[in-house]
Amino acid sequence: xxxxxQSPQNxxxxxxxxxxxxxxxxxxxxxxxxxxxxxxxGIVSLFMLSSGKKKHxxxxxxxxxxEKHSSLHITASHxxxxxxxxxxxxxxxxASKLTFGTGTRLQVTL
Amino acid sequence: xxxxxxxxxxxxxxxxxxxTLSCSPISxxxxxxxxxxxxxxGLQFLFEYFSETQRNKGNFPGRFSGRQxxxxxxxxxxxxxxxxxxxxxxxxxxxxxxxxxxxxxTRLTVL
Numbered sequence: 589x590x591x592x593x594q595s596p597q598n599x600x601x602x603x604x605x606x607x608x609x610x611x612x613x614x615x616x617x618x619x620x621x622x623x624x625x626x627x628x629x630g631i632v633s634l635f636m637l638s639s640g641k642k643k644h645x646x647x648x649x650x651x652x653x654x655e656k657h658s659s660l661h662i663t664a665s666h667x668x669x670x671x672x673x674x675x676x677x678x679x680x681x682x683a684s685k686l687t688f689g690t691g692t693r694l695q696v697t698l
Numbered sequence: 699x700x701x702x703x704x705x706x707x708x709x710x711x712x713x714x715x716x717x718t719l720s721c722s723p724i725s726x727x728x729x730x731x732x733x734x735x736x737x738x739x740g741l742q743f744l745f746e747y748f749s750e751t752q753r754n755k756g757n758f759p760g761r762f763s764g765r766q767x768x769x770x771x772x773x774x775x776x777x778x779x780x781x782x783x784x785x786x787x788x789x790x791x792x793x794x795x796x797x798x799x800x801x802x803x804t805r806l807t808v809l
Contacts, residue, residue, distance in 0.1 A: 621798065629735075629786050631800040674741065684731055685754045686798070688741040 591615050594675050594689040601696050607662040609692045611675030614656065621686065622649050622660050623674040631674070634660070665696045700725065702791050702801035710807045716777040719804045723770050723791030729753075730772040731798065732764060735786040744787075747772050776806075784808045 592613045601607050611620070619638040625631045635642050635649040637658075642649050646665075651658040662669055675689040703722045711717050723730050731754075732744040743756040747766035764774040770791070776783055784807050790798035 619796075623800075629788075629803045629805070631788060631790075631803075633797055633799060636797040676741070682754065684729060684746040684748075684792070685743050685756065686731070686733075686741075687743070690740050 590690065591679070591687050592675055592677055592689040594673075594692050596692060597690065599692055599694045601665050601694070603666055603696055603698050605665050605696075607665050607669075607694065607696075609660045609673050609675075609694070611658040611660070611689055612656060613658075613675075613677050613687075615677070615687075616680040617653075617656075617677040618680050619678045620651055620658050621674075621676040621678075622658070623676060625672045625674060625691070627671075634673075662694075665694075667696045667698060670695045702789060702799055704787075704789055704801040704804050706804060707802065708805050708807075710809060711779050712809050713779055713781060715779050716775060717779060717806060718773055718775045719787055719789075719806075721772045721774075721789035721791075721801055723772070723789075724799055727791035727793050727799070728770055729792045729794060730766055730770065731790045731792075732772070732774050733788045733790070734758075735788060735803075736782075736784070741788075744774065779808045781808050 622634040646663045648661040672691045674691045676686045729748045731746040735741045746754040750766045766772045786803045788803045790800045792798045
């Protein structure tokens with residue numbers, strides 16, 4: 589069983605829809621990353637959080653440390669949001685050793 | 699501020715050869731981490747260098763090695779290439795192992 593599980597694996601939405609991607613992890617962590625990967629491979633860090641909630645534009649990330657769960661929300665989705673979204677954690681005591689989920693492939697259609 | 703750069707972007711090698719990939723971090727960042735991404739295994743941590751010292755290592759064979767120079771630029775080397783080493787190799791830099799900034803990756807194909 590992976591230490592980091594994401595759901596759903598694939599997601600298709602229509603433009604304007606509210607989207608939620610979930611991440612559950614089984615180890616103690618010091619922080620969690622949400623990453624975005626477009627076709628071609630480049631990865632962009634969307635958020636790094638260790639508690640509470642962060643917001644950037646139409647993106648919101650929340651984390652519940654006690655429940656070992658994080659969510660990434662996209663409000664008013666747009667076709668340019670189509671990408672793979674990856675949850676990654678820093679297990680406690682490993683400082684820089686990111687452990688990745690398998691990703692959620694999102695496609696937003698017109 | 700310039701982002702993380704990786705060279706080369708694409709590389710084709712044959713089995714048994716060795717390869718060296720380069721990563722230049724964002725100016726001022728002292729930590730460089732390397733990752734391998736394959737369709738089967740996803741993203742996996744290779745190693746991290748901080749101030750020229752390897753600080754963390756993933757579960758990869760000794761054929762995978764790296765180093766970091768005094769200007770924080772880093773190289774990774776894979777010796778005796780195998781078909782399964784075909785992958786996207788990503789590096790990421792951070793100021794102090796906090797938020798990581800990824801480079802565009804080097805796509806390695808082993809024939």
